Amino acid sequence: MNLHIKNGRLIDPANGIDSVTDLFIADGKVAAIGNAPDGFTADSTIDATGLVVAPGLVDLSARLREPGYEYKATLESEMQAAIQGGVTTLVCPPDTDPVLDEPGLVEMLKHRARNLNQANVHPLGALTMGLKGQALTEMAELTEAGCIGFAQAEVPIFDTNVLLRALQYAKTFGYTVWLRPQDPHIGRGGVAHSGPLATRLGLPGVPVM
Template sequence: MTLHFTNATVVDPETARSFEGSVTVNEGCITAVVEGGLTDPKGEVIDCRGKYLAPGLVDLGVKVCEPGERHKESYRSAGQAAAKGGVTTMITRPDTDPAIDSPETLEFVTRRANDAAPVHVLPMAALTKNRAGREMTEIGFLMDAGAVAFTDCDHVITDTKVFSRALTYARSLGALVIAHPQEPILSKGAAATSGKFASLRGLPAVSPMAERMGLDRDIALIEMTGARYHADQITTARALPALSRAKANGLDITAGIGIHHLTLNALDVANYRTFFKLKPPLRDEEDRIAMVNAVASGVIDIVCSMHTPQDEESKRLPFEEAASGAVGLETLLPAALRLWHAEMIELPVLWRAMSLNPAMRLGLPSGRMAVGAPADLVLFDPHAPFVMDRATLCSKSRNTPFDGVRMQGKILSTYVAGNCVYTV
């Protein structure tokens, strides 16, 4: 079946343009992208009525709790949440129970994902066994089994010899290593960013310098080993100069940030709502603005949801005892559109960070609005207002900090390989 999306506002992250045009899809791929209308289209015509058509989001760093904690999130519920949120490719994390650190476990979750999720699911694997930082995993075998990157997530490898050996081995195989830049001793037990606010609230806090120190160490190891490296979250202005210098020096380094750190700040935890407890903790407003500017300028390459489901029992605790993390698959797009409505980032630049750049970093063909690219598309209305109600989320866990918040931007339809997997 040939599909013609007509009368659309097409968002092209490669050329950094938005234009009125039409897109033709056939056999799961984009076959034509034209400005203006189509003459005598043959096939099914979908009138977008001026709404926005863009590549589907590629979400790097989604936690799905299979195996071990399926009550928090399954591949079925996460896949439905992704489709509803315009995410057509989920890059899943290995911080499960047990950790995804063997080809057998990786093959199990891949099979589960293919059976249950309506969107593409690509798994990452642990860099060290059980994410314990003592012995590296069989990176080559895991790559053969389908791992697209390697990470111990928020478990920082403290033994630099182990980390350097893992980086060296990963470089020899061309594998991408994703790390969490934090100085682990300083940041242990922290629930907030240090400062007057944290002191007044009596919360255990960590200095933003812990992130800078962790990144400095990792950059030195990248320079020593020549490995491909991605920092999962850079959230403080003090880390940006080091990141910029590393890129200018030709190191193979990219950096990401979660959408919550781009749209929320430390003051949002004022009433001790544990849905705002994240790792790293929310930063000051000055840091948030610096991060938005870094995404706009390209210093920070990737924006993701950092989807981290937590059940009610782990969140209904005193703030410093509660589990960290928030769900974000369904709120990634409307939260990101806050930055566009505030005229802080152009829409194609935002899409480059949420779709094109993560796809390019992982060597995927998606994220582009071009002939030959996969027909992974999202049709949305960026101006449609709504009040977020966490009871309507598809995720099994509903720990969103945006509950009850007025937002703009609704997904109308999501297509994976030309097939509609969600529509309102």
């Protein structure tokens, strides 16, 4: 199928593009930008005037509610909401219930996401068992199961020796570690960076160090 998207604001940071132009797609791939390629006949044309045309967006911290929080939403409903907003890739933190600290849980999540066949789902494995900040998880097995990195979600590791071992192990094998740079005591109860805007809106602030 050939698709012509016209008059949209095309934003493609990877190629340094930010302009109002036309996009031509053939068989699911970009065939040309600006002018139609030779012999191109559109099966469908979309007028994107006033709209943004961009590659699929990535949500780096998407709570997908499964497993454990299906009473709030489901993996299917969260993926549908993401697609409606132009988000095609979701990275999910490990603070599910149970925590993503076992390969079987990761494989189950990946399998369910594949069956739904909507957005791409990339789990982050727990850095420590149960996110308790004590024993390290089996990072190699979690990586084989489909984790793209490791995190503690919003749960801090108070024992810096545990954190050091985790970072050393991850560095040895080239694993990515995602940590939230916020002290749980200084930032307790805060929902926005401290400053004039937070004060004006009456929001509890997190001090910027």
